[in-house]
Amino acid sequence: MTKKINESDSEFTSLIRHIQESRGIDFRGYKRTSLERRVRRRMDEVGCDSFAAYHAFLEAHPQEFVDLLNTVLINVTSFFRDAEAWDVMRREVVPRILERKGDKEKIRIWSVGCASGEEPYSLAMMFAEVLGTAEFCRRVKIYATDLDDAALNTARHATYGPRDVESVPEPLLERYFECTDNHYVFQRELRKCVIFGRHNVVSDAPISRIDLLICRNLLIYLEADTQGIVLPRLHYALVNDGFLFLGKAETQLARSRMFEPVDLKSRIFAKVPQEWRRSAGGSLSLANDANGARINQQVRLLESIVDSSSTGYLAVNAEGVLVFANTHARRLFDVEEGDIGRPFHDLTISYRPTELRSRIEEVRNFNRTVRIEHQPFTRPGAEPIRLTIEVAPLYSRDGKPFATLLSFFDTSRLYLLQQQIEVVQESLETTIEELQSSNEELETTNEELQSTNEELETTNEELQSTNEELETMNEELRSTNEELEVANEEMRRHSEETGEYRRYSESILRSIDVGIIVLDDNLTVQSWNRWSENVWGLRNEEVAGEAFLDLDIGLPVQRLRRPLSDILNTQAPVEPVEIEAMDRRGRRVICRIRLSPLLYDNRLAHGAILIIEDVSERARSDAFVEYLGRIIGQSLNEVYFLDAATFNFQLVNKGAEDKLGYSLDALRQIALHDLMPDIDVATFSRLVDPLMSGEKAEIVLETTIERPDQSVRPVELCMQYFGEEQPPILVALAHDVTERQRIGLDDSRAEVAGS
Structure with a gap:
């Protein structure tokens, strides 16, 4: 049973050490019973039945650290917790701090174990109420520390639910919080004056020059020995007239020489100035006299310097007992508080990273320093490093050695640099x-470059x-460009004119009352005007590009094949x-179709133009005229067509030619009055003048006409x-009255005979 308990203790100690190494949190000063109870609570939740199993679970699931810390570090806090104590703080402590600090000196406050931030923000509101926001931001700095990173993250966001702010007085809630989406956010300006950070008050160096230190309900979770370490640290952190504010259940300072009560019920204390000395193990203790205080101050300064060094130091006295280990050496070689005072040869460090016992003996025997270079050393779960170890004697004031100092320098980087230097040296050679x-190659290249340089020159x-020529060419191009712009403008104008001419031509073609068809040299239709559309019933779009001789229209196009061929061959109209x-x-x-070649500037036929005229009416008129001409030509009456100016014969019918005795050609040289013996030209002009002037429409007269044989007839x-005709014409109808005159003469004779 005892063996099982010992194994459990060993496993628990190993677990606590693992937590410290992995997360830097030292739980060794916490009350063991409370700590075990909270760890077992997490073990039950994850299903581990031993500390060793939970140790393995933590290594396999690093995220479990967060839940473990949340369980161990109970973050129970609220705004203005224990309101009566806060009232005492506001009435008694704050005025004394402000009085001591005056109007300009800075005020430093430290909230230890701040959890989710309610406590430091309560402090901020309390001081802001007294100083005002602007003065608070200028003078007050609040340091808020905790081990729980999750709680610190919540504190930095400063966002709380309605239940979290129930203890905040209504005026302060309205003044220092902004309500957003049913959450309350602490004022940003004051929040900037609160600095949150991770800090272990048991193992980390305290923040110094603090005027007011609040450490509520933390000491009750610590062992008495650990409390003995923490309280001097808190005392050391405060200025000589600083104040300490503890929790209601913490009575550790009731009879302490380090603090005197300001209000014992509220657990508010004032610092009693003391001098401290640090033991070989690193703890602080009170000095007894003034000389001791001075020496202790020097020792404390020296130990602080040694503790802050990045070099590990171990001291072994003449009896071979380890009497000192600074912070770096403790962490490097896992030297615990209980190892101080143990024989050095019983410790692992005596033979790791190298055998040191013989070296210590060598230093003692020969009274000289021994240096061991670049020894490899690996901590569990860490990267390998190189340590240079220096073993040197320590002398008392009388010059006799009384101890041996072992210094451990991390020369990993130096070793790596030396390795690199060797490689670089070889590479350099x-x-x-x-x-x-x-x-040598460069010298040859230099000569070539000189030759190349001459060529380049x-x-x-x-x-x-060439550049000068290009500049000249550029000028010419500019001039050409200007000319092209002028030409382009002229072409644009010509294009507009051409478009206008084209529209004008198309308008003419549409307006002409004849058909116009344009064919190319393959007798394909290129243009087909509106007259053609109306007569043949096909639109221009339907016939454009079609072979003219293949068109099925009322026009017998095949009869035009030969004339079209002649036009293309002869380049002349038909x-x-x-x-x-x-x-x-x-x-x-x-x-009536007129065919002409389509000629370009080279006078070559590139097609044909067909001008089609509907001459149906004219043909009928011509036929009718021809018909009338035949009738008039066969008429026995004489019909004369005379020139209106000269009265010469222009045309006569067949009866006139026979009775006049002249041919048509001969008559065209003769005037009508030349065949009238009784009438000269002047008389004839007077006779026809009423006709010519329009006074009379017709003149009838009797006269005689002389034939070529000089015979006359009436x-x-x-x-x-x-006169409206072109040219104007004079028409005369001649009727032979010889028979009528004879009958009239016979009648006259008969009348005479009868009388």
């Missing part, structure tokens, strides 16, 4: 040889000349062609003038 070879001159066709309405039309002339 190789480099020197390479440089010598390179130097020549090239540079050529480039300068005679117009009249073709009978059928328009889109089924009406017969007669088209005729009745009926003349009309057509």
Whole structure:
């Protein structure tokens, strides 16, 4: 049973050491029963039945440290906890601190075990109420420390729920908190004056020059021996007239010589100035006299210097007992408080990292310093390092050695540098040889470079000349660019004019009352005007690009194949062609088609232009005129068409030619009055003048006409003038009245005979 208990104690001690090494938290000063109870609570929750099993669980699950610390470090706190004690603080302590500090001196406050920040923020509100926010921010600095990182993180955010701020008086809540989303955030300006940090009051150096130190409900969790370490640290941290504020359950200072009560019920104490000396184990104790105080002060200073050194120091007295180990050596070699005073040869450090017992004997025997360079050393769970160990005698005032000092220097970096230097040295030698070879090559290269330099100078001159040419060319290009801009503007203007001409031409083509079809040299339709669309029933879009001779329209296009071929071959127009066709309405039309070559500047035919005119009406008129001409030509009456200016014959019918006795060609040289013996030109002009002036529409007269054989015959002339025609023409109808005159003469004779 005893063996099992011892194993459990050993496992628990190993677990606590692992926590210290892994997280830097030393629980060795806490009350063992309370500490074991809280650790076992976590063991039950994760299912571990022994400290060794929980030790292994922590190594496998580092995140478990957070839950363990939250369980061990009970963060029970609130704003203005124990309100009566805070009232005493406000009435008794704060005025004394302000009076002592005056108007300008800084005020330093330390909240030990601050948990989630309620206590330091309560202090901030209390001092801000007295000083005002601006003066508080200028003068007051509050240090808030704890071991629990999670609690510190919560404190830094300064965000609390409604239940957390129930103990805050309403005026202070409104003045120093901002309510956001049902949470209360402490005022940012005051929050900047509170500095949160991780600190172990048992093992870490205390913050100094503190005017007010609050350490409530922490000492009750510590063993008496640990309390004996912590209280002197708190005393040391305070200024001579500083104040200490403890929890209600903490009665450790009721009969202490280090503090005197200000208000014992509220656990508020004032520091009693003391002189301290530090024991070989590192703890503080009171000095007995003034000389001892002075010596103790020097020793404390020396020990502080040694403790803060990055070099590990061990001291072994003449009896071979370890009498001193500074902080660095303790951490490096796991030297515990109980190891001080033990024989050195019983400790692991006596043979790790190297055998030191013989070296200590050597120093004692020969009274000289021994140095051991770059010994490898590895701590469990840490990176390997190199230690240089110096073993030196320590002398008393009478010059006799009374102890041996072992100094452990971490020369890992130096060792690594030496290794690197050796490598670099070898590399340097190789480099020197390479440089010598390179130097020779460089000399050769230098000669080549000189030659190249000369070539470059020549090239540079050529480039300068080229540059001048380029500048000249650039000027020319600028001039050309300006000309191009002018030309571009002119082309734009021409383009606009061309567009206008094109629109003008298209308007003309649409307006012309004849069909115009443009073909290329392959007789493909290029243009097809509106007249063609209306007559043939096909739009320009439908025929553009189509072969003209393949179009199925009312026009017999195949009859135009030969004329079109002649145009392309001869480059000259052909005679117009009249073709009978059928328009889109089924009406017969007669088209007169003029075909011309499409000529470009080179005078070569690139196609053909067809101008189609509907001459159906004119053809019918011509036929009718021809019909009338035939009738008039066969008429027995004489019909004369005379020039209105000269009265010469222009045209006569067949009956006129026969009765006048002249051919048409001969008559065209003769005027009508030349065949009238009784009428000269003047008389004839007077006769027709009423016609010419428009006074009369018709003149009828009887006269005689002389034939080529000089025979005459009587005729009745009926003349009309057509002045609106072009050219104006005089028309005369001649009727032979010889028979009528004969009948009239016979009648006259008969009348005479009858009478």
